[in-house]
Amino acid sequence: MSRQERWDLEPAPSARWWARHSTAISVGCVLMMMASAVLAVLSLADGARQSALVWALMSAGWSSPLLSVRGIAKNVRAYDERKNGEG
Numbered sequence: 001m002s003r004q005e006r007w008d009l010e011p012a013p014s015a016r017w018w019a020r021h022s023t024a025i026s027v028g029c030v031l032m033m034m035a036s037a038v039l040a041v042l043s044l045a046d047g048a049r050q051s052a053l054v055w056a057l058m059s060a061g062w063s064s065p066l067l068s069v070r071g072i073a074k075n076v077r078a079y080d081e082r083k084n085g086e087g
Contacts, residue, residue: 029062029069030066037056037059040053064075
């Protein structure tokens with residue numbers, strides 16, 4: 001399958017769901033990142049280094065779904081714009 005053929009494939013219903021809810025999902029990810037970062041700082045202040053490390057890693061881990069959902073939404077919007085421009 002060529003690159004153009006893959007580019008022209010219609011997004012799956014699940015991708016459209018992610019794109020439709022991308023703002024809410026992104027806000028949730030940012031809130032979880034902030035909460036985990038705060039807990040990491042509090043754990044570090046209490047002297048619990050291992051706990052602080054776990055919270056810091058959890059905070060960093062929330063960036064993965066954040067970036068993924070933004071990319072999915074961008075691709076779905078680009079597909080819709082291309083299809084609307086052709087018609």
